[in-house]
Amino acid sequence: MRTELAVDSWQATRDTLHMWTQIVGKIRMALTPSVNHWWHVTLYLSARGLSTGPIPVPGGILDMEFDFVEHRLVLRSSDGERRYLPLAGQSVASFYAATMDALGSLGVEVEIHPVPNEVEVAIPFAEDTEHCTYDPEQAQAFWHQLIDAGTQLQRFRSRFIGKVSPVHYFWGAMDLAVTRFSGRTAPMHPGGAPNCPDSVMHEGYSHELSSAGFWPGGGAEGAYYSYAYPAPAGFADAEVPEGAYFSDALGEFLLPYEVVRAAADPDALVQAFLEATYRAAAELGEWPVLTA
Structure with a gap:
């Protein structure tokens, strides 16, 4: 059965999730070798949500997944380490800080352009407390x-x-x-x-x-x-x-x-x-x- 979801009914969650996926997508973009047509920046459907797929990092592989079953961001490294960040109750600013901290704890260093793209009003991630809804x-x-x-x-x-x-x-x-x-x-x-x-x-x-x-x-x-x-x-x-x-x-x-x-x-x-x-x-x- 196809899911009914009126666009107007979830604008607040949609806008927040949009910014969160931009953060994770920019991390993938910064760490992954370039591919034509920007194919190296995208996310992919998974059995739990949306995933970066494998990202090369020094000494191994990292992946990041929005888990829409247990509603958390999961970070996994090929050395067996994992980090979990809850999705509920976070602004874009807090999500950005927590995600970068989790990467650091895994030994992954990355710099991204910390401002969203393809939106009319681009609030820097570290300053965005406006988008903070997750249903x-x-x-x-x-x-x-x-x-x-x-x-x-x-x-x-x-x-x-x-x-x-x-x-x-x-x-x-x-x-x-x-x-x-x-x-x-x-x-x-x-x-x-x-x-x-x-x-x-x-x-x-x-x-x-x-x-x-x-x-x-x-x-x-x-x-x-x-x-x-x-x-x-x-x-x-x-x-x-x-x-x-x-x-x-x-x-x-x-x-x-x-x-x-x-x-x-x-x-x-x-x-x-x-x-x-x-x-x-x-x-x-x-x-x-x-x-x-």
């Missing part, structure tokens, strides 16, 4: 939405035989995404994301792509999205399944999660949306045929 049921419900979306995106990913990203969580916008590439370079992206250097977008969009995912926006309960860069002529007019539409404001197709939940065959609807929007990008853009 365990809401966080777990969001994780369940991500699990559902992850299953759909993995199925969609498997049909592509060209260059394709993992299914991964970008903490800048809280979206779970998968991206297919045509193999051709793209015009330089204009940038413009709030509190984010244009160079980030230049690298992320260096090659022609069709990207799809899920994020807690775009609908009353979140939405699947799909866009192309650069968008070929006629892309916005492509036929998509009933309930989906092109958002001029966002420049992408949306399929609200509440539409998916109400569908007679939700899985088929999501796959049809993902396939139709990719086909629009690939056929109008004259991509090579790269599906199995």
Whole structure:
């Protein structure tokens, strides 16, 4: 059964969790060798929540996981050491301090840019006492939405035989995404994301792509999205399944999660949306045929 979670109902928890995942994501970014399109900064779904996966550190491996079952941040090192930080009752400032202290106790030294990205108001982590709400049921419900979306995106990913990203969580916008590439370079992206250097977008969009995912926006309960860069002529007019539409404001197709939940065959609807929007990008853009 798909989880109902109205976007407006969990804004306080969402905003706090957004900042917490940015902190952990920036730690991964600082410690991990760079990979094209910023694939080295993302988090991944796990059986407990969201994980960094293995991070190389001197003498071994570190991983960090948001555990949405027991509602704690877990830090594990390959020498057997563990640290646990409760998620409830913490501001961003206290979470940031506790996380950096826990890393230090594991012998991990790291410096990050301690200010959030891709938000209009960027409060430095060490000063952010405004975001301090964590509702365990809401966080777990969001994780369940991500699990559902992850299953759909993995199925969609498997049909592509060209260059394709993992299914991964970008903490800048809280979206779970998968991206297919045509193999051709793209015009330089204009940038413009709030509190984010244009160079980030230049690298992320260096090659022609069709990207799809899920994020807690775009609908009353979140939405699947799909866009192309650069968008070929006629892309916005492509036929998509009933309930989906092109958002001029966002420049992408949306399929609200509440539409998916109400569908007679939700899985088929999501796959049809993902396939139709990719086909629009690939056929109008004259991509090579790269599906199995």
